[in-house]
Amino acid sequence: MQTVIFDLDGTLADTSGDLLAAANHCFRDMGHGDVLIPGQDAGIALRGGRMMLTRGLERLGALEQATVDRYYPVLLEAYAEAIDTHTFLYPGAMDAVERLKVLGYGVGICTNKPEGLAELLMQRLGARDAFASLIGADTLPVRKPDPEPLREAARQAGGHPDHCLLIGDSDTDRNTSRAAGVPSILVTFGPSGADMAALEPEALLEDYADLPDLVGRVLSAKTENAALGNVN
Template sequence: MRTVIFDLDGTLADTSGDLIAAANHCFRHMGLGDLLDPGLDAGVALRGGRSMLTHGLTKVALFDAATVDVYYPMLLDAYSGAIDVHTVMYPGALEAVEALKTAGYGVGICTNKPEALAEMLLARMGVRDHFASLVGADTLKVRKPDPEPLREAARRAGGDPAQCLLVGDSDTDRNTARAAGVPSVLVTFGPSGEDMAALHPEALIGSFDELPETVERLIGRA
């Protein structure tokens, strides 16, 4: 079976608001106030908790790797307690997923969000059952851009890892697909959309309406 594997944060869902809220909780605990802005720092948020802590502390010239290590568990705890307050699926995401499944493709998720948090978020949003597989940052001993999580997501979705495609929104996703020897499709509607063309993926899409035709062009009919 041919499979289409999706990144989660910044690809299927805009999770930046809840991620930034969790990071700002940590910064307030440090006595620094809200260092991240939901509008300006959305792209940083979608790179994960450690990136947010690093970015915020760098803004005030207080970055220290040990501080990031200390506060990262607090960030995860705050995030898990308010994981779906601001998060929304991108327009057309689920419709595209269902169209791909109807066409015969397997569909799964490969994310660098910890698996338990990804499972929690998808369940809270009522969309977990749309996906045949979910591989998170800690599901295996390696994470993206190592190709093995992508391959495992394809296998768990019932597919051949050599005949999959990764839909993402970052250089991590582009490099993961390249390492696996499969195509990548990068979305341009997220916070870092203007930077995607420079990564030279096999395809760019500005809307999920474009995805089914793009998938068929790149990996063939299911």
Template sequence: MRTVIFDLDGTLADTSGDLVAAANHCFRGLGLGDLLDAQRDAATALRGGRAMLRLGFSRVTGFEEDEVDRQYPVLLAAYAEDIHTHTTLYPGAMDAVEQLRSNGYAVGIATNKPEGLAEALMTSLGVRDVFGSLIGADTLPVRKPDPEHHFEAVRRAGGDPQRSLLVGDTATDRDTSRNAGVPSVLVTFGPGRDDVLALDPEATINHYTELGPVVTRLIG
């Protein structure tokens, strides 16, 4: 079965506000105040918790890399406690997913967010059951950009890895698709549009209304 696998953060949903809030919780606990701004630092937030911590600590003196590792579990716990106050699905995302399913495609999720958090988020947003699979950062011994992360998401969705593509928003997603030998479709409506265009994917979309025809062109 033809299969479309989606990244989560920055692709299906804008999670940056809640991620930044969790990082700022860590900084406040250290007496540093809010070091990150939800709008200005959205692109970094979508690259993960450690990236946010490093950015915040770069704005003060006296903190070393070890502090990132110490604070990362604190960040995850804070994020789990308040996972979707600011998070929203991108306009048209679920309409596009449902249209793919209606047209006979399997759909799944491959994310470098920890599986438990990804499951909790998609469930809280009321859309987990739409996807045939969800592979998180800790589901397998490997994670994106290892191609097995993508392949397993396809297999668990009931699809054929050789007739699949990956929808994402970062260099990690582009590298994953290249390693897997499948096309990538990168979204340009997030905070890193110029960076996305420089990755030279097989296709980009500016809105989810464009996804269906692009998928048909790339994998039939």
């Protein structure tokens, strides 16, 4: 079985609002106001909790690694308590997932969000049961861009890791697919969408309605290229 593995934050869902709220909770606890700005700082949010704390403290001129380390668990706790207040699945995402399943693909998730939080969020969004696998940042000893989480997500979704495709929104996702030797499709509707073409993925996705056909073309091209390689 061929599998299509999705990143979560910035790919399946816009989680930036709730992530930024959790970070700003930390900055208020430090005695500052809200440092990160919804919308404007969405790209920072989708780089993870430590990055939000780091960038916020840089703006305050108070960056210390010890502060980042101390507040990271506080951020995770605040995020878990309000994980789906502002978060939404991108339009057409779940329709595309269901269409891929009808076409015979296995589908899964590979994210650098901690597994427990990813499970909680997908359940809250009513979408967890649509995916055969979910691999988080702490599921394995390594995380993306190491290729093993992607490979494990493919295995748990019922496929061979050499025959999967990663849908993502960042250089981390592109580097993960390269390390695994499989193609990637990067979305252009996320906060960093304008930067995706420069990463040279096998394809760009502007609208989830186009994903099933795009997946078919990319995986077919990979199969054809492999066959030509074997002939040569």
